[in-house]
Each structure stands twice: as C-alpha cells, then as structure tokens.
Amino acid sequence: MGLIEKFFALLEPQHWGVHPDDHKRPAADAPLRSLPLPERLYIPLQQHIGAAARPIVLVGQSVLKGQLLAEAQGATSAAIHASTSGTVAAIGDVTAPHPSGLPFAAITLAADGDDRWADTGTAVDPFALPPPEVARRVAAAGVVGLGGATFPSALKLGLGLKAEIHTLIINGGECEPYLSCDDRLMRDFATETVDGIRIMLHATGAKQALVGIEDNKPEAIAAMTAAAQGYSEIAIRPVPARYPMGSEKHLFSELTGTEVPADGRTTDLGALVHNVGTAWAVHEALRNNRPLVERIVTVNGGAVARPGNIRVPVGALVEDVLAFVGLREEPARLVMGGPMMGSLLPHRRVPVVKGSSGILALTAVEAAGFDPGPCIRCSSCVRACPVGLLPLEMSARIANGDLDGAVAFGLKDCIACGCCSFVCPSRIPLVHYFNHAKGELAAQGRAQLRNEAAKRLVAARAERLERDAREKAEVAARRKAERAAAKAAEAARSAAASSEATT
Template sequence: MGLLERFFKPSWGVHPDDHKRPAADVPLRTLPLPERLYVPLQQHVGGPARPVVLAGQKVLKGQLLAEAQGNISAPVHAPTSGRVLAIGEVTAPHPSGLAQLAITLASDGDERWLEREPVADPFALAPEEIARLTAAAGVVGLGGATFPAAVKFNLGRRLKVSTLIVNGGECEPYLSSDDAVMRVRAAEVVDGLRIVMHAIGAANALVGIEDNKPEAIAAMRAAAAPFGDVAIRPVPARYPMGSDKQLIQVLTGKEVPADARAAEVGVLVHNVSTCAAVHRALRRGEALVERIVTVNGGAVRAPGNLLAPIGARVADLLAFAGLAAEPARLILGGPMMGTLLPHANVPLVKGASGVLAFDAREAARPAAGPCIRCGSCTVACPMGLLPLEMASRIRAGDLAGATGFGLSDCISCGCCAWVCPSHIPLVQYFSHARGELAAGERARLRNEATRRLVEQRGERLARDAREKAAAAAKRKAERDAAKAKAAAATESAAASSAAVSAKAVSP
C-alpha cells in the first residue's frame, strides 16, 4: 500500500443500527419439537439431494433422508425420529413463493438417534477421511452461503492453503446466532476449526470477530488459549465485515483477485457455526439436523436465539417466541442480505441464521426517488463499484453496459441501497440484471443445443435416405439379377427345347 493509497484509504461499508441486543443476551432456548418437519431436498449450493426413503417409512433421528447427487451437493438427514409422510412440494423460503421438493416427517416425539459413530481422535484420521465424514454429515456453510463444507476442504488441501480464516464477523444487524454459538459452544468451535485446519493442512487459524461482541471474544479467547496456532482477532464492527473478501483483507491484507477463489491466495474461510457443526459431525457422529437461529424483530415478543431442528416451520419459531404484532415483513437471514419470505409456512433451512419479523415501523420504506448522483453508494461499496452507474444502465435495459461497470464483481451486500438517500432499490436492479443475463445465457445454450439436434436429425434423415436408396438399389440389383437369371433360364430352356424340337425335326 503506497502512501497515496494509505491517505485515501477506502472507507467502504456502512454502520447500520445493529439491533443485536437484547436478543443476543437472552440465554439460548430450545424450540419444542414440532409435530411435522419439512426437510427441503436442496438447502445448499449445487445439485439437489435424491431421496432414499419412501413415504410411510419409519426413520430415526440423523438417518439419511436424501443422498448427495453430483460433485457439489449435500445429503439431508432426519431432524428427529418419526415417519415419512410425503415427498412433495412445499413453499420454498424464497421471495418468489415458488415451491420446492421436501420430505415431510411426522415426529414420534422420541428423538431416538440412529446409532452414532463418534471419532475419538479426528487428528489421527487422514484429511480425506475428515472431508468424507463431513460430507456424509451434510455439513454446509452455515453463514448463509451454504456451500458444501467438504468440497471446500478438498479445494483447500489441493491448493495448499496456509491460513484458515474463521468468520465470526456476523456483521448483519439483528442477528446473533454466531454470537450465541461462540458464547455457548466456544470449545466446540475451536475444536471444529482445528479439525478443519487438519483437513485442509493449514498452519494457523485466524478467528475474526467484530468488536461489538465482547462476550464472544472472551469465550473464544479462553477456549483457544491452549492452542498457539489459533489467534482470536477482534475486527472493527462495520458492515459487511463478515463478507469473505473483506474479512480476508482486514485480517491478512491479502486481496482475492476477481474471478479467483480465496484458496488461491492461500486462505480459506469457514463460518464459526460451520466449525461447530464439523466438531459435532466427527466427535459425536451427528449429522447436521439442527442449528441455532436468531428470532428477532419488532413484531417478536421474546426475541432471542433458538436451537431448532432443520425443517421446522418459521411459523413454529415465531409461535414459540411470541408475536407482539402482526409481522409486516418476514425475513429469513439478516435485514441487509436476507430473503423476503412470502409467508411463515416455510421450512427452516441449514443456511438460515435468523428469522426476522418486522413490525410496520421497521418495514416501512420511503418511496424511491430520482438519483441525485450524491455518490454515497460509490463511497459505501466495499468492492469499489459505481452502483449508480450500473443501476442507470440496467434501468435503460443496457445490461452489457452494467457488466462493463463491474456487475459481476457485486457481492449483493446491500450497502449501496442502504445508504441511498433517494432509497433506490439498487440491489434489486443488480439481481434482476444478473437473472436476465443468466437467462439469456441459458437461452443461448439452448439455441445451440437445438442447432445440434437439427443437424443430427438432418444427418439421420440423410443417412436413412442413403440407406433406403442403397437398400432399394440392392433390391433392384437383386431383382435384376433374378430377372436376368430367369431370363437366362428361359432362354436356355427355349434353346434346349428348340434344340430338342430341332432334333425332333432333323431326322
């Protein structure tokens, strides 16, 4: 960093009101087991899982319900013991309100586990074995990215990553589930991250925690004290500190090149909750069937963190925490990047760190006005983009122009839209443009595939015609030959008869 760059240090990010307390300070509660659980087949990045159970079948807690399919995928397991009621469509936790396939489970209330096979000493296992067990337990990135953790392990080992970065940033307002994990399960997090270090061959680990969580920092420091290669690093509270690229830069000074993976600069990022899940997968042999989730927002009577099974409905969580008012807006995740929920009858998924029920005051958004080119978004953008220029191009339908301004580098953190004094929904413009570009690309590929099919059909028709012609020619030749033979035969017969007659005549 040159002197000039030091002076003009980028001042990215925003400081929204964090609203984390009092929810963060309430002791962890356990959600009473709901009667029905709806376990979606796709709760991760990659291919959806393939069901391996049948409707009506009895399953135990932790039993495999659907297996991973393809290289990047993750299995899902039964969050409790009971009976499979159906495999069908339920509303996905997605703003579109579209359906997705899920396995519906009726719990028997016994919570009987499948026989678990804990690993006494994970550090004696080969790294590949740790990755295999982690994958089998269905562990995915719990910070919200939901990328299968084991795939990242293998990538990190292949690229010889030296530093594991453990993300305890949790910069999203309202959320405190990672905070709760670090406070309550600090030893599990530290053990889990050391297992991850072993799995990827990292020499040291840096745990980045925003300095607005002093209790979590203290707990983690105590848990990590015996291990010299694990450093707890408080980082300034600033949104989006919990974004991979920004946390890597703050902790190591390294900048991940565009279009490259963090592992290529020698670091790998895992979330604290993911590390705790890795610990449970190995030390206890437990599949990922539950998670700690923050229930918060103005409409919630008793906000706090809940330990809830995957597949519980958002409505169950809200009913347990109590509603003080009819929620004006339901969000899965944080307010900055979370997804709007169409209604509360959607299942809790692995990547859901929070459920927010906003009251009318929190949900109120002023109408969008014209851009006054104030440049706030440019200053706030942690990626150094020009959101106002991209949005004005997308508004005019010039998606290529927006791409030229770095649309593909946007991390959808929402800083620009948050800070905009005209309240322009910038992120929605970018999401729309990306969706359109992806749809265009799909259509192009489809067009190409169609061309290939047409060509193949043309070839087939030509071949058929050729073969038909050849067959016809052959038949004709055969017919001709037969005819010729017949003709020859008649001729010779005639000749012989003639001869006979001649003979007969000659005497």
C-alpha cells in the first residue's frame, strides 16, 4: 500500500455493504424438521457448475437410496444419486428453479416408501487414506459447494493439493437475510461439521482452518466453539454481521486482512474457501459413505405459516415443501435462495437441488417492486457497493446500449450481490441491468467464437476444394501424359511394324 493509497483509505474507510433486516428468527430457532417423503422426486442431472451428469439407469429400473443415478461427465461435473429407493419413472425435462422457467433434464423417481439405503460399503478412517483418495471419495459422493455456487467440492480439494494451501476458510457467514440453514446445521451438527473440517484439512494439507460466523448467530458460534475444543488447528472466528460478508472474497479479507487480487482466486494466496454445509457433506461422505442426497433448506417469508429449517431430499418439489409448512396467504413472489441473490421461481413445480439454501414465500409487502424513476445521483449505490464500483454509471451506460462503457467502469468485477438495488431510492433494477449486460457480453463472446470457428471451416473447405481441383488436374495431366505416351508407343510400334513389313 503506497502513501497515496493510505491517504485515500483514511479519507474513505471501507463502508462496504448494507445492513438489511435479517428476518432470520423465529425460523432459525424452530427445531429442525424432516420433509415427509414425497411420492415422486425429480432429480436434475445438472445441480452443479460444469457439465450435466450422464444417466446410467434405465426407465423402469429399481434403485436404492444413495445408488448412483448419473455419473460425472467431463472435467468439471458431479455425480447424482438417488434420494430415496424406488423406480425410475422417467428421464426427461422438468422446469428448472431458474427465473427463465426453461426446462432441464432430470430423472423422475417414483418412491416405494421404504427409503431403503443401498449398500455403500464400509467406512474407513479418512485420516488413514491418502489425500487424493479422500478427494476421490468426495467426488464419488457427488458433493458440491452448498453455499450456492455449487462448484464440485472434490475439484476444489484437489486444487488445494496442487496450489499449496495453508489455510482453509470455512464460510459460516450466512449473510443473506431470512436464511438460517447453515445456522441450524452448526447448532445441530457442530461435531459432524468440525469432523468434516478436519477431513478437509487432511485432504488439502492445510495447516489451519478459520471458521467465519457472523456475530448475529451466537448459538452457532457457541456450538462450534465447543465442538472445536481440543483441535487447535480449527479457530472459530466471529465476524460482524454485514451483507455480503458471506461473499468468498469479502470473508477472506475480513479474516486475513488482505485482498484477493482482481482476476485471481483465494488459492493464489494459499487459502481455500468452503461452506460449512460442504464440511458436513464431506463428513457424511467419508464417515458414513453417504452421498449427498438431502440438505437443510430454510423455508421462510411472510406467507409461510410455520417457517423453519427442513431436511429435504434432493428432487422434492417446492410445492411439497410449501404444503408441509403451510401457507398463511398466497405468496406474491417465490424465491429460491436468499432475498438478496436468490432467483425468482417461475412456479411451485420445480425441484429442490443441492444448492437450494432456502425457499422464500414473500408477501407483496416484503417483495420489493421496481418501478424505476430517474437516477438522482445520490450515490447510495456507490457507498453500498462492496466491490467499489459505480453502479449508477454502469447502469446508465447499459440502458443506452453501451456495454463496453459499462465494462470500462468495472462491470466484470460486479458480484451481483444486490446491495445497489437494495438501497436505490429511485428503485432502479441495477442488478437486472448488470445481469442483462453480462449475459449479452457472454452471448457476444460465444457468437465471436462461433464466427471464428466458421471462418476456419470456410478456409478449410476452400483449401480442400483447391486440393481436390489440383489433384484432379494432376490426375488428368497424368492420364493425358500416359495416353500420350501410350499413343507414342503405339505409333512407334506400328511404325516399327510397318517398317518391318516394308523390309
């Protein structure tokens, strides 16, 4: 940090982020419940970043709980397992839990009601296994990042081995309002979570683990501190409650005091960030040989009659979950995830996936409407932005179709946390503008690649046509030469014959 930087830091202390009403209680304090097994589960093949899994079961086949349904395909992918025992009823499209309402492929499972586990082998001591074997088992269990990014966890662990990780950062921030699934997990499964953290330390070779928990969860902090007693390598670190504290880079900065360079990752600085839920899933995978087939989902919002945290099998419909907790009124908006970054659900018949941290049934009062007025340049968004961007300048450019201008103002550094839209008094849908621009830029990039590929094909074809023509010409020339030679020989022969005849 240069002198000028220090001067600016003094003038403008980092007041990033916002403090939304957290709405976490009473849902967080309600005891954990389990969703009664639905009759049908719709288990999507794509519940992670990367390529969709490839189904290895047939329609009509009987499967047991935890049995592999689809295997990972390609470098970045994750396995999918049966969430209960039953019969494969169909393999086809279902609506994705995504604002577009587009379909994606899923395996429909008709439950037989027994919920019988497959024989997944006997558990071994994970600390006796070599680290790559631990990562392999995590991959086989289909564990993905449960914080919402759903990046395949085994790949991240493997990355840890390659990049010489010294610190494991466990994200128990849960800064999104309304959500308390991580809170509940840390309260109810602290021992298991700490065990998962120790396994991840072993798998990555990291020396220490820092567990960041927002200070609005004193019970979780107490439970985790108690569970981590005796493990000096695990430190529970309360962090101030402020949105978006759970952002990977911001939690990293809060705990270590350094910033992740732009375009870089925390692994460049020797730290790997995992969610607490992932630690629990790693524990289940290694200690109990159980793949990731269920998760804790917070069901909350003003329209929910009995809000709380529910253990939901992957593939259960939002409809089933809402029926279980009951609705007080018709929700104005259904959201999967938290209110700040969650996605609007097109309707209730969408499945819960590995990355579903919450289902929110919001009333019209809770759900923010955007009836945008003109920007008054109050710069609330500038102060709220945790990245230090100028949302007002970016959105003005995007509104006028100047995507490059928005990129020049740092659009690519935007983490879509929603702080700017949250505070905007003109109710401008800033994040919507940024989503649109990022999507357009990605589409343009794809079109560019396609164009270049087409150009290569055109060039290849031109070369082929030329080669064909050349070869044809060569063949023709050779034939001509041969014919000429044959003719000459013939002529010579006939000449010889005639001369012979004359002599």
